[in-house]
Amino acid sequence: MPALLQDRPTSTDAAGSDAGPRRGRAARRLVAAGIGVALLVPAAVQLRDWLPGFGNPLEQQVVDRSTPPLILALEDLQEYHAATGTFQVFLDRETDTPFLPSVISGERVSFLATGTADAYVDFDGLDAGRVELSSDGSSATIVLPAPRIGDVRIDPEGSRVVDRDRGLVERVGGAFAENPTDDTELYAEAERRLARAAADSDLRDRAEENTRDMLTTLARSLGVRGVEVRFEEPPGDAG
Numbered sequence: 001m002p003a004l005l006q007d008r009p010t011s012t013d014a015a016g017s018d019a020g021p022r023r024g025r026a027a028r029r030l031v032a033a034g035i036g037v038a039l040l041v042p043a044a045v046q047l048r049d050w051l052p053g054f055g056n057p058l059e060q061q062v063v064d065r066s067t068p069p070l071i072l073a074l075e076d077l078q079e080y081h082a083a084t085g086t087f088q089v090f091l092d093r094e095t096d097t098p099f100l101p102s103v104i105s106g107e108r109v110s111f112l113a114t115g116t117a118d119a120y121v122d123f124d125g126l127d128a129g130r131v132e133l134s135s136d137g138s139s140a141t142i143v144l145p146a147p148r149i150g151d152v153r154i155d156p157e158g159s160r161v162v163d164r165d166r167g168l169v170e171r172v173g174g175a176f177a178e179n180p181t182d183d184t185e186l187y188a189e190a191e192r193r194l195a196r197a198a199a200d201s202d203l204r205d206r207a208e209e210n211t212r213d214m215l216t217t218l219a220r221s222l223g224v225r226g227v228e229v230r231f232e233e234p235p236g237d238a239g
Contacts, residue, residue, distance in 0.1 A: 080214065082147060082207035083119045088112065088158075089193040091186065108165045111183070113190035114158030117198040118150045119207035139226035140219055146234040147207035152194040154187060161186075204234070 090112055097105035122145055132141045164181065212229045219227045 078124045079120050079122055080211060081118045081120045082210040082214070083203055084116055085119070085198055085201055085203045086114065086116050087152075087194050087197040087201070088114050089190055089197060091190055091193070093186065093189075104168050106166075108163075109183075109186060110162040110164075111186050111190060112160055112162050113154060113187070113194060115152045115154040115191065115194040117152045117195070117203065119147045119203040120150060121145065121147050121207065121211050133224070138224065139228075140224050141228045141230070142215060143230050143232065144211070146231050147204045147211070149195075149198050149203060152191050152198060154191055154194070159187075159190070
């Protein structure tokens with residue numbers, strides 16, 4: 001009986017005998033995979049040589065999604081004041097009292113007003129859809145909103161009352177008033193007329209011309225040689 005027990009293989013010996021074949025099969029698989037990769041790379045290179053337009057299937061592709069410098073430069077502008085105009089208006093206003101001569105009651109004021117206004121192009125919110133670059137980046141088409149005219153600024157040093165005639169009633173009443181000559185309404189009317197003068201001038205046209213010159217210079221400094229700048233129709237001029 002003891003001799004028979006010694007001749008019987010133990011479980012450890014059986015496991016060791018099975019591990020050997022498994023390691024061998026795994027090693028053979030790794031070798032086969034290595035050979036396959038080694039054969040695949042030259043085959044892909046050879047296929048690329050046979051088909052020039054096909055390219056290398058194993059070559060990495062680089063996709064550039066960077067924002068073009070021209071668009072970044074336009075985003076920094078926000079609001080471009082392209083032209084400034086100086087305007088003058090002369091107001092001659094008379095206030096009469098019915099059935100009384102002006103020497104008794106009434107007032108006449110002559111007022112010279114000088115003011116400035118800017119024409120500007122709004123770049124705020126300008127997106128890539130308004131800037132079209134050619135495939136090689138050598139030319140660009142830019143579509144911008146029409147120039148707008150900002151608020152009029154009255155120059156206090158260049159504006160003055162040229163003449164003021166008041167009737168007897170107004171002079172007597174003014175002697176007891178804290179502010180006998182309130183010109184608030186006079187300045188408001190002058191501002192309205194200056195705004196109309198700015199709107200009827202060539203200020204918008206000069207703003208378009210100056211903006212084209214500025215953008216052309218900016219684009220060329222960034223390597224864009226050909227630049228076309230178009231402006232949308234002003235809101236009141238459509239149709």
